[in-house]
Amino acid sequence: MRLTWCSRRLLLGGFQFSCRTLSQAARAEPAPSAGQAGPWHLYTAVCLQRLPVVAPPLSEMERRFTALLRQLEFERSLKSSHEIRHEMDIATAEALRASEGDDPDLAEAASLQTAADFEDACAEELAGFEPAPTVTEADRAGDQRSLQRRLSSRLVLVVQQRLGAGTSWMLPQGRHQDGATLRQVGRGAAGDTPRQTAEQTLQAMVGPNVNAQFLGNAPWGFYKYKYPKPLQQESGAIGGKVFFYKAVLRGGPVEPVADRVADHRWLTAAELGGQLRSGYRRAVHRLLIDHD
Amino acid sequence: MALSLGLSTVQRLAANVLDMSLSRSLCALTISTRKDISTSSAAAIAVSHPLCAEPLKKKKRIDPAVVRAREERRRRKLEKAIRRLEKSSRQLKPLAEMELPREVRAELSERRRPARPLTTEEANERFDLMKEWTRHRREQHVADVAVLRRIQESRAKALRELRAESFQLYCAAIEEDPDLVPWAHSGPTLTPPIDGYDAPDGDYVDTTRRWE
Numbered sequence: 001m002r003l004t005w006c007s008r009r010l011l012l013g014g015f016q017f018s019c020r021t022l023s024q025a026a027r028a029e030p031a032p033s034a035g036q037a038g039p040w041h042l043y044t045a046v047c048l049q050r051l052p053v054v055a056p057p058l059s060e061m062e063r064r065f066t067a068l069l070r071q072l073e074f075e076r077s078l079k080s081s082h083e084i085r086h087e088m089d090i091a092t093a094e095a096l097r098a099s100e101g102d103d104p105d106l107a108e109a110a111s112l113q114t115a116a117d118f119e120d121a122c123a124e125e126l127a128g129f130e131p132a133p134t135v136t137e138a139d140r141a142g143d144q145r146s147l148q149r150r151l152s153s154r155l156v157l158v159v160q161q162r163l164g165a166g167t168s169w170m171l172p173q174g175r176h177q178d179g180a181t182l183r184q185v186g187r188g189a190a191g192d193t194p195r196q197t198a199e200q201t202l203q204a205m206v207g208p209n210v211n212a213q214f215l216g217n218a219p220w221g222f223y224k225y226k227y228p229k230p231l232q233q234e235s236g237a238i239g240g241k242v243f244f245y246k247a248v249l250r251g252g253p254v255e256p257v258a259d260r261v262a263d264h265r266w267l268t269a270a271e272l273g274g275q276l277r278s279g280y281r282r283a284v285h286r287l288l289i290d291h292d
Numbered sequence: 293m294a295l296s297l298g299l300s301t302v303q304r305l306a307a308n309v310l311d312m313s314l315s316r317s318l319c320a321l322t323i324s325t326r327k328d329i330s331t332s333s334a335a336a337i338a339v340s341h342p343l344c345a346e347p348l349k350k351k352k353r354i355d356p357a358v359v360r361a362r363e364e365r366r367r368r369k370l371e372k373a374i375r376r377l378e379k380s381s382r383q384l385k386p387l388a389e390m391e392l393p394r395e396v397r398a399e400l401s402e403r404r405r406p407a408r409p410l411t412t413e414e415a416n417e418r419f420d421l422m423k424e425w426t427r428h429r430r431e432q433h434v435a436d437v438a439v440l441r442r443i444q445e446s447r448a449k450a451l452r453e454l455r456a457e458s459f460q461l462y463c464a465a466i467e468e469d470p471d472l473v474p475w476a477h478s479g480p481t482l483t484p485p486i487d488g489y490d491a492p493d494g495d496y497v498d499t500t501r502r503w504e
Contacts, residue, residue: 042457055480065425068418078396078403131483151484178458193464194454216472218465220443222450241457243450248477286446289439 040224041235042176043242044198046205047220047287048157048212050249050266054134056152086115144265147254154289155266157249158275159205159256164231167262169275171284173242174201194219198245205260211252219243221287223280244287388501 058066079087089110096106138146147155160167176197192200195217202212221244232238256264265275269290272281396403410418455462 040457042461051477052480053484055482061425061428064421068421075405075408077405078392078400079405084399084402132486134483136484152480176461178461194461195465195469213471214469216469217467218447219450219454221446222453224453241453243454283446287443289443291435291439 038232038236038238041237041240042178042194043173043240044176044194044201044219045171045173045223045242045244046157046198046202046212047171047244047246047284048202048206048210048249048254049246050147050155052152052154054151057134082115082118089114089116144267144271147266149266150268153268155268156272156284156288157206157254158265158267158272159261160263161205161261162259170280171244172201172205172261174198174204176243193217194243195245198247202247205257206264207253207255207257209252210254211250212247213250215246215248220246221283223283225279242283244284246287 092106092109096103096110099106134151136148136151137143138149143149149155157172158169159172160169161173174197176192176194195214199212199214202210223242223244224239225242226232226239227235227237254264267275269285269288272284272288276284392400451462451465454465
């Protein structure tokens with residue numbers, strides 16, 4: 001059977017890999033495809049995301065339901081010690097007023113800190129703490145280069161990359177260089193994996209100090225485009241195939257390298273449309289979570 | 293040190309060894325007893341070398357029914373013990389955190405809130421709100437599933453295209469990433485962190501109960 005023949009041949013060839021895929025056919029090596037006009041250049045692009053820092057505010061529905069839940073919990077609960085203390089304070093005050101200040105025990109009991117006093121003191125202490133605002137300066141200014149904008153959304157890095165003579169807005173992209181021969185591909189000098197190319201691309205575009213965690217070895221999206229005619233003749237390839245890799249920004253400064261990148265923006269999924277070309281934007285949008 | 297008497301040796305052995313035939317034992321010993329038989333009893337008394345041991349006790353043959361009965365008794369005892377332990381594990385142990393504290397349980401009557409009956413309008417409002425919420429959550433779930441499916445399809449397409457392009461790169465791409473799992477992330481908070489915030493010192497009293 002073709003399956004076992006292939007697996008035996010590949011194992012004997014010293015091929016170290018673990019193929020676990022969804023479809024059976026994927027395990028077998030495909031026959032060399034015929035009828036390709038010319039090669040395609042391979043590119044890897046990196047979708048670097050800053051995850052949300054702050055939870056989004058509750059929607060109308062959520063606020064109403066939260067209020068209902070709070071009410072239900074209150075109705076089904078027992079009184080807390082604080083409430084009991086408060087009721088006793090009220091009773092003491094009443095008794096004091098009724099006895100018109102004759103009873104010294106009552107007077108002493110009333111002079112201690114009441115539950116209401118304790119509550120006020122707590123509220124005052126809380127008021128002394130100023131939390132950081134969820135709507136920041138960058139939000140008000142609309143500074144799209146800042147990472148402090150839109151703290152409750154995910155932001156994606158989009159760069160104005162220098163391509164030849166001109167520039168283009170895209171995700172940071174780099175050319176994947178295959179190994180010269182059909183040698184074993186892996187972590188070695190023979191050739192980089194696409195994920196390694198993606199990591200190198202990111203470091204080349206935004207500096208080596210960025211701390212990004214890549215999500216797996218497999219690409220998340222695909223985009224294909226044809227070169228203009230003069231470039232096709234010059235490079236000998238029809239066009240480029242871009243494979244998108246996702247990464248999460250963990251920290252570290254993002255310093256765009258000037259000779260590769262003219263400008264950069266951090267955009268939400270909804271704002272990508274304004275910056276990217278429609279076909280490219282659709283490919284990128286397909287691999288993003290766009291609730292926010 | 294064992295004292296061996298001539299004729300009495302033969303008698304002792306013949307009486308104890310049931311398996312060995314009398315003729316065999318007599319044969320083995322007659323040679324020796326011939327030397328030992330003498331008219332004077334004193335000459336028959338001979339002292340052997342110091343043995344520092346006694347001859348092994350003969351294994352008594354036990355009735356197999358008795359053996360079986362003993363095994364049966366042992367097994368029944370073990371099973372009884374196992375059943376007792378299992379009964380104990382089936383019982384639900386009380387959780388201290390889920391029970392009311394002793395002080396609260398004592399004052400339960402004072403702590404109860406006066407029951408305020410709901411009007412029909414209020415009850416209907418609550419019912420409607422719960423239904424709306426169920427609908428809202430279902431819509432959210434359907435949207436989530438659609439987003440996840442879209443992302444999965446995008447990845448499947450990318451892998452298909454990569455495989456069509458280069459099988460070796462595809463195989464490298466579907467390898468496991470050991471750095472991905474375990475994944476850790478501190479989720480979103482209500483307010484963003486304050487730069488250079490100096491948290492005030494506080495007390496930390498560890499009230500974890502320990503059972504040794």
